[in-house]
Amino acid sequence: MADQTSHGIGGLTYDKSKRAWPNEANVFIALVLIILIFEALGQILPYMNGQSMLFDFNTNRDGTILNIARIKIVILQVSIIGIIALGVTQVIISGGIDLSSGPLVGAAAMIVMSFAQTELVNGNPNPKAVFGPWSFDLPVIIPILVGLAFGALIGAINGTFIALTRIPPFIATLGMFLICRGIAQWWTKGQPVSFPTEQYAALGAGMMPVVWFVLLAAVFFVIMKFTVYGKHTYAIGSNEDAARMSGINVKRHKILVYMIAGMLAAFAAIVLSSKNLTAQAGMGQFYELYAIAMAVIGGVSLTGGRGSIVGTVLGAMVFGVIQSGFTFIKLDAFYQLMAMGAIIISAVVLDQWRQQRAAMRS
């Protein structure tokens, strides 16, 4: 009894100082450390001649010290996969997994591009035309809507199978992985689709992918943190039975989560095909794995219930810095793949170790 009165009603208030150290802070520290490591490697490795990854001392003509060009490349590289990772983050938090996002990018890019083609290329008819004359020079909103609808449809199929048949998400989305690759190749019998309208080409031109990524990250940050949708996503991933007993429509919610993930992957396809001015059936190879890696590096727990959009954005930055860092220190591509794999495994192990420690402390 005496012990119970020691923390009375007074202790009930919201006390910021007692809050746990946020996982995102760890990811941020890791990001800074990794940047410093690559900086150091640039100085140490004999064949680098004291080059820097971030600081461009040689071409420091316009008075800036930061290597803006390289930083731009890093962010640009991760933006498109980052958009997919925003959706994958929600799926993983809800306790699922989405392996179909990479092939979905390929299929969506093919389909969208065929609605975004221009009639005349340098005065000649478009050599890559998929449909008849009606499909040329459509307003840009049409390919966008077609793409989002396709992504939503694929996501809804994923979600419906997972929610209603209770087959593991891994299997359902693995099947969809193959189906989407098939759709991408079947759409034009393997031919690339090219020559989009100017409006469409503007969607992914220059730094636009970064703009989309930042914008969507902000939107989904708010959605995951401040809306019922976000709360229920965490609840389902944390304890599905509790969520069901609390009156949450778990099936409907899961379908919605996969639909949003599908739409984000399709939007990534729009930005990617616009940036490249072409769509190919093989587009988005490994993107599903990279998107999952970004989320996991950012602290999203594969068992569901934990993680955040901020974490995934930071995870995407870590991913980008490591990838471009490897290129920077002239590590061959096959070593890069091996190292990436090792880093992903380490991130999960670290996360579990941290969780165990947190559980022991309390």
Add this chain to the structure above:
Amino acid sequence: MSDIILETRNLTKHYGGVHALQDANFVLRKGEHVAIMGDNGAGKSTFVRQITGVEQRTRGDIIFDGKPVNFSGPIDAREAGIETVFQTLALADDLDVPDNLFLGREITKWNFLGPFRLLDYRSMREATLAGLEKTAVKIPNIRNSIRNMSGGQRQCVAIARTATFHSKLTIMDEPTAALGVQETAQVENIIRTLKEAGEPLILVSHNMRQVFDLVDRVVVFRRGRICANLDIKNEDISGEDVVAYITGAKTQAGYEDAA
């Protein structure tokens, strides 16, 4: 207006050929705390599952708050005002206390946004504090995730839901089965607070000491039937008597067909 909050008439549940619950006639009055006891498989949990709508009864009537009811699920029952603390805690580990209390019935604003309507964190926090204060539940920081709380604290959070939502009837299915001594005391204190507040309670328990400490009346189940209805507050009934009813050594007058 009668003072009966819950009544069951000939409540029966068969699982195939198994008669898990047979003609249970049960009455709970306003403000009354009743314990349900019985051996494993005697029908206690089956009885609770019929009332809370987790399962659909084979036959019989349930009259709750003066009206016959047919709950299609636990959510229905909760909306009608029956709050259940299940043996397995229905809590989401990664959410904090207000999130758990309001899970599935969040206070929201901007409702035109559908699933993307905004959470009113401040209102939920205030209601949580009020509910916890009412039950005298002590939790160091309600913004911590449930994962880092002790079993007793988690059970208290589950119970505090009832106080927060002004339920008409609370049902607890072995709320202290997995708890330590001190945590059990904490949960029992909450039950006393509910009693003082005049909130009716059905307590499923195996703990004789707890039952004699807390409740007004004991209803004993045996092999799917009610075999005794004991007014332990006013009559001279000992723990041995209750054990005798549970094991079948004795059957109360009026319940002979349960023998």
